[in-house]
Amino acid sequence: MKKFLVIALLVVSLVVLAQPKLTIWCSEKQVDILQKLGEEFKAKYGVEVEVQYVNFQDIKSKFLTAAPEGQGADIIVGAHDWVGELAVNGLIEPIPNFADLKNFYETALNAFSYGGKLYGVPYAMEAIALIYNKDYVPEPPKTMDELIEVAKQIDEEFGGEVRGFITSAAEFYYIAPFIFGYGGYVFKQTEKGLDVNDIGLANEGAIKGVKLLKRMVDEGILDPSDNYQIMDSMFREGQAAMIINGPWAVKAYKDAGIDYGVSPIPDLEPGVPARPFVGVQGFMVNAKSPNKLLAIEFLTSFIARKETMYRIYLADPRLPARKDVLELVKDNPDVVGFTQSAANGIPMPNVPQMAAVWAAMNDALNLVVNGKATVEEALKNAVERIKAQIQ
């Protein structure tokens, strides 16, 4: 019997059952709200919406393997920087103009555009900002010099038990505000999109930005081994006064009972604002889905509505991508703080070539903070490495 069982199972798995159903892959926080919206959609359209929880980091890779075979979710909830890779592979469907489009932030729409076409409905933006513990820092510093001063005082006062300032020192994402603030850039923005052959990560501005990081390491404010987990857990436990982190982290701080504030990253010099990466989250449609028209309908006439966007915000408070939703949530100081930070921000490049940038820049910063290479050397080499890989 066993042999029959084995073979029967094999055959069943090959049968593709076509049911009129929309599948959505999203991360934990959106599951509940999307399920509710799905029920409303079903009531109106008679089409079931199945919401599946997939780890955020796994959505793209899972989609990349499933979608080319004509499988995978009809809609995925993800980050705008996936757009280039997914669009180049022909796996996501352009979203046509819809009535509410004008109510979205330009930055959010640009972030989801590739080759002149919109590939997703954005719902939230995010950018890192300065998060400070009001017990140690009543007023957030306005410039980096001030921040360094305050951090030093706290370090001295608590003899190392409480850190004045921590950020993930060797991670490009967290150091980018310094680099971009002084005029560095990843790929040059041109009228036709990003020019991947023009890399500004070793220009004067980038060098100046990384030198600021180096200065903080040299003065003992930052430690070469500082990383995300350390900064996150120390702040949560009240052992860090100031960190640079994103909106995703604040709920844990609130739950931990930290009296925190959110403000833009201090100006690098008076009048020179820090410019963080802006990430945008949104909904994308599987180009090979047999239900793509319906999926687009679900997004444009259900998800993109002001009311829905507000409900998504309430379920997972992030900077809304719709302007009129921001008006509704003005009373949330966190959102205001992060929005101010994002206002100076730069959308993270959504071209596939970005893959080469992260590793190269992280390695360069690692070498710099550990004193294994000078700032100029490290950045120049990183740019060469990126160029060598994307040609």
Place this chain on the structure above:
Amino acid sequence: MKNVIKLFLWFLLALLNVALFWAGVFLFQNEYYELSIVLFSLLFLIDFFIINPKGYPYRYVIPALVLLFVLVLYPIYFTFKVAFTNYGTGHFMSRQEAIERLLYDPNFSYVVDSTFVSYKVFVVYDGLSPTEDFLILFRMNDTIYLGEKPRPVVARGQEVLLSQFNLIPVTVETVSLNGDTFRIVPWPADLSEINLVVRGDTTYKSFYSPDDEILRLNAPYFKSRIAQSYLVNAEYVLPDGKKLALRIAPDGEWRFMHVERLYRLAYKEVYDGGKMKIKTTVVNSLTGREVIEKEGAFYDVDENGNETFLVGFIDFVGWKNFLRIVKDPKVSGPFFRIFLWTFVWAVLSVVLSLAVGLPFALVLNNPRLRGRNLYRTLLIIPWAIPVFISALVWRNGLLNETYGVINKFLLPLLGLDPIKWFNDPFWARVGVLLVNVWLTFPYMMTISLGALQSIPPELYEVAAIDGAGRFRRFVHITFPLLMTIIAPLLVSSFAFSFNNFTIIYLITGGGPPIPNSTTPTGYTDILISYVYKLAFEGGQGQDFGFASAISILIFFLVGGISFVNFKLSGAFEEVSR
């Protein structure tokens, strides 16, 4: 009774035959030729073994055979196949599929005339609920056109790429088509006033039109059941050849517009070695320029000669991926250094964990030791905890340079300086080895314990009578006999360490980085983590072709090393004889 069972089994076999045959045909239709061939050969073998009396003993290997084909041979074949292609970001479809996309994908079409063509949908009702049996009336330039459900004209497997219907102009109340009579009520009238279309004895009632406030209430049903199922890839062709297709208008309504396809097939004569051949090419209908095909992708060229990437496809690239390992200095430079470290890492992992595990096993094997089970349980804990958890505990809790237990408490207590576990190449390597030994010594201990049980105690008695001390007994009896048993396990554990991506990736991520390198390499990268970085974290996203090529190389390396090791471990067998 026996016959009934037999008949039932024969019936099952017949059912299986049908199912497998159908699955094979299905796969073949969907261009999974290899898998379909595998399925057909399986079907043949199964039938042969069962029907042929001589094949009787083979019947019992059928499940294994199935699993061998599906889980082992096919993946190996697939890896080899991919290694010779450019499969990766931008190259995800077959060439045929890429061309079909250019030709039929609605995204590669353009709207000729942005005015909307008004239309009205009529459906047959089943009681009070609408069915999917529908007709559409269009109105253009004061003429009414009748459209039926479009029919598939281009399909791949079961997927319909394009369906069409040639619209019929209606100038009188009744038209006949293919034996059907259509009567439009009321007539003469404007589109908005028509509310019935009678076809033979079936009545289609007005159901949906984007221009009609009341009918718009039916939009959800129209969109989810009719448009989604029948009109996505459909074109209604007017008598003059113009095409109407459903598009989502800027106001969010779904409307019919005049569209043309951006790309069309063209045939051109090429001279190849004096012979004239007809070659199929893709031409942009707007510019009239031929689409360029190079390096596994199609590019559109504008008048300035600028190329725009359209769509890529999986292309055979020959040995290119393999040659890259040797020829490309970015890859070959660090390759051999990493290869050496991979070797050192694998050997040390095995030797050190055995060096820790074996003494524990010897101690635990001593019957005079009290509470052996308790110790054994405690010592097995590292093995029992999931690797991911222990790796992260080691990384952030123990080895962290500032806050880790080792650097913060242990070393200062001994009066030593903190160690740069992640930033000093030597200590980073020591760190990963340390974690790996911690994770694997319980395994070594367990297999050694098992092996020790099998050594006959008489040998020790005899040796003791001969006056051999503990050390001599260990060297001449225990160790050689132990080795005969665990040597093959050591070989497999060597092969496992050789490819132990998880530990490296979780502990150091390959770091610390090597200054001035042009590839993403670090001092603790082993081959497999290096490959992972090259294939998935560098360049332009994924590069499955290249990753497969290196996987094959690793396969042969590990296979070769294992082979040599087995030969060598065979030497121990001499002792046991």
